[in-house]
Amino acid sequence: MAKDLMFQNEIKEAVRDAYAGISTGAGETVARWLYSDEELAEVPAGAVAWALGVGNPVRYALLQPGEDVLDVGSGGGIDSILAARRVGPQGSVIGLDILEEMCERGRRHATEAGVNGWTQFRRGEMEDIPLPDGSIDVVISNGVMNLSARKSRALAEIYRVLRPGGRVSMADLTVEGELPPEIANDQSAWAG
Numbered sequence: 760m761a762k763d764l765m766f767q768n769e770i771k772e773a774v775r776d777a778y779a780g781i782s783t784g785a786g787e788t789v790a791r792w793l794y795s796d797e798e799l800a801e802v803p804a805g806a807v808a809w810a811l812g813v814g815n816p817v818r819y820a821l822l823q824p825g826e827d828v829l830d831v832g833s834g835g836g837i838d839s840i841l842a843a844r845r846v847g848p849q850g851s852v853i854g855l856d857i858l859e860e861m862c863e864r865g866r867r868h869a870t871e872a873g874v875n876g877w878t879q880f881r882r883g884e885m886e887d888i889p890l891p892d893g894s895i896d897v898v899i900s901n902g903v904m905n906l907s908a909r910k911s912r913a914l915a916e917i918y919r920v921l922r923p924g925g926r927v928s929m930a931d932l933t934v935e936g937e938l939p940p941e942i943a944n945d946q947s948a949w950a951g
């Protein structure tokens with residue numbers, strides 16, 4: 760455990776560098792595996808091209824008009840925009856991402872989608888969410904928790920910002936069993 764603590768900053772830097780270095784998302788072909796035609800029609804082409812997730816958390820979040828949503832690791836904003844359509848202008852969506860350039864993409868795509876009035880993107884880390892306690896109804900996240908070297912801390916932060924009775928809808932990758940050391944210690948594997 761102490762050894763893990765020593766490498767947390769290195770892992771965070773590797774993940775941040777990896778996502779700062781990419782020039783596009785997984786693209787429409789991958790997005791079509793995760794989202795229906797109807798869902799893809801709700802978001803601008805740029806947000807589809809920048810999709811980097813592994814699932815479809817909005818589909819299972821049962822979002823209601825007026826709810827306040829936090830999208831942890833929002834990337835180019837595809838799920839934030841889908842969430843914004845469901846909660847409407849009586850609600851709100853905050854996309855949180857460690858990279859300012861991802862937040863800028865999210866803002867651009869939300870403006871193109873016409874949901875920018877109630878959707879904002881903030882730079883910040885899931886391990887230290889810059890929001891008050893009990894301020895969010897639903898946390899969504901897509902392909903992000905696996906990137907954290909401090910998953911317990913990130914989950915505690917999600918719990919802290921949720922209102923009593925709040926919900927989480929998260930799509931992510933998990934490992935069953937032990938990874939071989941050459942993968943567990945490979946920084947590019949953490950980011951990938």
Ligand SMILES: C[S@@+](CC[C@H](N)C(=O)[O-])C[C@H]1O[C@@H](n2cnc3c(N)ncnc32)[C@H](O)[C@@H]1O
Nearest residue numbers: 778810811812832833834856857884885901902
């Ligand atoms: C695999 S992408 C997923 C993006 C988006 N959820 C989607 O479905 O397209 C991971 C995102 O998490 C962000 N990220 C990585 N580490 C983070 C952290 N510690 N806190 C907040 N965001 C982080 C990356 O910058 C990147 O935009």
